[in-house]
Amino acid sequence: MDVEKKVAATPLLDELEKGDWPSFVTEIKKAAKTSKMAQGLLEQVEASYVEKTGHWKHGGIVGVKGYGGGVVGRYTDDPDRFPDAREFHTMRVNQVPGFFYTSEKLRALADIWDKYGSGLYNMHGSTGDIILLGTTTENLQPCFDALGEIDFDLGGSGGALRTLSCCCGEARCEKSCIDAMDMMYDLTMYYQNEMHRPAWPYKFKIKISGCPNDCAAASARSDMALIGTWRDAIQVNQEEVRKYVADGMNMVQVCRKCPTEALGWDEKNQTLSIKTEDCVRCMHCINVMPKALRIGKERGITVQIGGKAPVVKGAMIGWILVPFMKAEAPYTEIKDLVSRITEFWAEHGKNRERLGELVERLSLATFLEGVGLKPLPQMVSAPRANPYIFWKEEEVVKNG
Amino acid sequence: MSFVEIKGQQIELDEDGFIVEPDLWSTDIAEYFAKEEEVEELTEQHWKIINYLKDYFKQFGIAPMVRKVCKDNNVSMQELYALFPTGPAKGACKIAGLPKPTGCV
Amino acid sequence: MARTDFGPPDYKTMLPPVIKRNYGKWLYHEVPQPGVLRHVSETGEELYSVRVASARLVSSEFIRDISDIAEKYCDGFLRFTTRNNVEFLVSDKAKLEPLLKELDEKDYLVGGVGLSISNIVHTQGWIHCKSAVTDASGLTKNIMDTMVDYFTGKKSVPSRCRIAVACCVNMCGACHCSDIAVVGIHRTIPRINHELASKICEIPNTIASCPTGAIRPNPKLKSVEINHEKCMMCGNCTVVCPAIKIMDPENDGVSIWVGGKVSNARSKPMFSRLAIPFIPNNPPFWPEVTDAVKHLVEVWASNARPGERMGEWIGRIGWERFFAIADLPFTDKHLDDFTHANTTFRSTTQFKY
Numbered sequence: 001m002d003v004e005k006k007v008a009a010t011p012l013l014d015e016l017e018k019g020d021w022p023s024f025v026t027e028i029k030k031a032a033k034t035s036k037m038a039q040g041l042l043e044q045v046e047a048s049y050v051e052k053t054g055h056w057k058h059g060g061i062v063g064v065k066g067y068g069g070g071v072v073g074r075y076t077d078d079p080d081r082f083p084d085a086r087e088f089h090t091m092r093v094n095q096v097p098g099f100f101y102t103s104e105k106l107r108a109l110a111d112i113w114d115k116y117g118s119g120l121y122n123m124h125g126s127t128g129d130i131i132l133l134g135t136t137t138e139n140l141q142p143c144f145d146a147l148g149e150i151d152f153d154l155g156g157s158g159g160a161l162r163t164l165s166c167c168c169g170e171a172r173c174e175k176s177c178i179d180a181m182d183m184m185y186d187l188t189m190y191y192q193n194e195m196h197r198p199a200w201p202y203k204f205k206i207k208i209s210g211c212p213n214d215c216a217a218a219s220a221r222s223d224m225a226l227i228g229t230w231r232d233a234i235q236v237n238q239e240e241v242r243k244y245v246a247d248g249m250n251m252v253q254v255c256r257k258c259p260t261e262a263l264g265w266d267e268k269n270q271t272l273s274i275k276t277e278d279c280v281r282c283m284h285c286i287n288v289m290p291k292a293l294r295i296g297k298e299r300g301i302t303v304q305i306g307g308k309a310p311v312v313k314g315a316m317i318g319w320i321l322v323p324f325m326k327a328e329a330p331y332t333e334i335k336d337l338v339s340r341i342t343e344f345w346a347e348h349g350k351n352r353e354r355l356g357e358l359v360e361r362l363s364l365a366t367f368l369e370g371v372g373l374k375p376l377p378q379m380v381s382a383p384r385a386n387p388y389i390f391w392k393e394e395e396v397v398k399n400g
Numbered sequence: 401m402s403f404v405e406i407k408g409q410q411i412e413l414d415e416d417g418f419i420v421e422p423d424l425w426s427t428d429i430a431e432y433f434a435k436e437e438e439v440e441e442l443t444e445q446h447w448k449i450i451n452y453l454k455d456y457f458k459q460f461g462i463a464p465m466v467r468k469v470c471k472d473n474n475v476s477m478q479e480l481y482a483l484f485p486t487g488p489a490k491g492a493c494k495i496a497g498l499p500k501p502t503g504c505v
Numbered sequence: 506m507a508r509t510d511f512g513p514p515d516y517k518t519m520l521p522p523v524i525k526r527n528y529g530k531w532l533y534h535e536v537p538q539p540g541v542l543r544h545v546s547e548t549g550e551e552l553y554s555v556r557v558a559s560a561r562l563v564s565s566e567f568i569r570d571i572s573d574i575a576e577k578y579c580d581g582f583l584r585f586t587t588r589n590n591v592e593f594l595v596s597d598k599a600k601l602e603p604l605l606k607e608l609d610e611k612d613y614l615v616g617g618v619g620l621s622i623s624n625i626v627h628t629q630g631w632i633h634c635k636s637a638v639t640d641a642s643g644l645t646k647n648i649m650d651t652m653v654d655y656f657t658g659k660k661s662v663p664s665r666c667r668i669a670v671a672c673c674v675n676m677c678g679a680c681h682c683s684d685i686a687v688v689g690i691h692r693t694i695p696r697i698n699h700e701l702a703s704k705i706c707e708i709p710n711t712i713a714s715c716p717t718g719a720i721r722p723n724p725k726l727k728s729v730e731i732n733h734e735k736c737m738m739c740g741n742c743t744v745v746c747p748a749i750k751i752m753d754p755e756n757d758g759v760s761i762w763v764g765g766k767v768s769n770a771r772s773k774p775m776f777s778r779l780a781i782p783f784i785p786n787n788p789p790f791w792p793e794v795t796d797a798v799k800h801l802v803e804v805w806a807s808n809a810r811p812g813e814r815m816g817e818w819i820g821r822i823g824w825e826r827f828f829a830i831a832d833l834p835f836t837d838k839h840l841d842d843f844t845h846a847n848t849t850f851r852s853t854t855q856f857k858y
Contacts, residue, residue, distance in 0.1 A: 012789040016643060019650035020614065022560040024632070024642040030564040038564075041632070048631035048640065049788040052754035056635040058747035060416045061490045061500055065438060066509045068466075068487030074633060075415045087415070090633065094513040101519055103572035103581035110565040119565040123585050126628060126678040133562070133633055141507070148508040151515075158489070159466070167587065170529035171520060172544055172552065179529065181516050192510035197477050197487065199466040212769035215587055219774055220682040220767045257812065259771055284771045288812075290533035310674055312716045312741055314844040315681035317767075317774045346467055351710055352745075421704065462707040499705040502745050 040084025070154030097181040116143035128165030160198035166208035176210030177228030201349035230296035240292035306356025425497030521582035523596035539658025540615035622655035627670040637672035638689030702748035703727035764816035782838035
């Protein structure tokens, strides 16, 4: 893109080029050397800093042919002042599972984005997508077509399945109980239609973490969190345990921090014991002694539902729906569950009602019946404390 | 905001090309929007959906959820996108002259 | 018709050979020096990952620069972390030191691993969000400028400390479960442009969008009205109806929340709780915010036991002690009055002074 005019002065933003931490202002300025849109962004953000208010209009609706989402329309609220930020749409590009890239792929992406957009990115957005920040309505379709040539598809937006995300799983983590990246890739490919053509009451997020450390923040941020777990014994290498002790690890303290007192240290025999029936897989001992302790061998996932940020009825951390299920390709059981849940929610959910809010409104029991699951004590921190129980007609003796 | 002239009438559009004064909607305007939204010709099937959307909005004051559009008109999502390639929100609602849907982004 | 529904690039084509060979075979990892991870496989092979800070909002020039570096030292393989850091994946140990040297020369910050404060997960702010109350990028830049020694490992912390910044109460980015969260808030009720509303407002959806039922129809104006007493300034209605505005530069600002966590490690996941209800927006430096965050980190770091996250420390000493130790006023704003409020009220005579 041609750059004709000089970049306006940005004294407030310039202050944020100082300091040790990488500067987003410097990044915008780099892009502004060759992009008028990036210049427009600088001018508008400087104005926001002066006036302490944003300058983007209420969401627009733009897109590419065949999709109902993946692009977020954005316009400046003052096109006379910020003509170069007049149209500044975001393209959500589905990231590679685990955020792994080759330089070749990233360069190809940069070449396309320099041609059709501002040359600015979020690596990555909160949901996980590569966010291409700032292009015009006219450039959306050609940019999407060019992205397709290097195998980058759009992610989700609106009332659709949002782009999935996961931790790096077995690719680089010894604690991963599942192949998180493969699961994300497989589910993503399977649910392309649900991602690209919004047909649901609101957003639906699926996130995958390889273990209960939950590095993908799945339980807090996704309607359906798939979290790697195991249900047999932690694998113990006593030799390595003793090495940790020899290196100064205070094993009594490690044991004291076990939340269920499942860990025991036999000082005399220099042996660590774990009561498997008491272990709640909190990862503590595995985290502190990675060389000595390993996740168990019978692996799968725990499914949590309902996690979300505060909008509308308050923040929730996902509730246990399935304590344990197998998670092996082609993940048929998981897909079946996803379909049952989304079908129930699409049928009963109100406009802008997330899954967790629906379950709270209708009751967990109603939801379980709807998706064909049995209640389990693992689902609750305690059973009900009030006596107002719903009984069905068939559960009581008919009289009269 | 911009204006287009349709059959001698100046029609105001917002940035996304949605009609600003829904009361001014006419079939001519629908034909104009259809071209903008990659619909070559408005067929009977298209009109069925367009009229459904208009009626629904008139009755309830909102655009129906996509699932309901499909159910009530006995079309699948694929068929809906075949009719309106830019989708039900951007395509069909615009052609039907509904206010811009404000689903979450 | 253009190609559609083909999904992201196949991750298998993005992995360095050492990862392909050792996929699912990793035995353990350690942190030989700040910012560097050493993963060891059961095959005996090892992988060094070097983590560097990023602004998250980056340019093509940045993308090409990290690509250059990756090609020089990592056969072109790199990745990003869930907290927006860049990781260079080094399979040849001999290239580790030269890589670290070049990163240092180019002023990349290496760190964010283990007992450190990693990058802030943050939202768009004034850069690109329509509902931004504050600028997340600016806040992040300033906070991390202050915290940089905790990132690079010059100063250490008792445990992980996840900081998040969200530019409005939507709390994108797990703010509701972060050790420290900075969240943009409104303090004045939305204003309605009735004339515009009569044309473009989906009135039933707007009424339904209000979690406290504060919105009712105004049939005379073909618009809606907001009950001031019920409105808690969540801004939901402004998302649904473009004719409703809530931005108020003089009254908008940020709040600070503490003690949340996502991980199940040791203790259960926890919500972040309100520590400081309001700090005015003060760009470009937001000194009151950076001071507050620094203070919270220092109070925690000097009081918590090794391994204790912010929320675990507060859980052990109690919130009443936290407010005393951190020297923060406890006000009516700290009392919850929303959907799950009564789960936060104390029902025991056990408490401290």
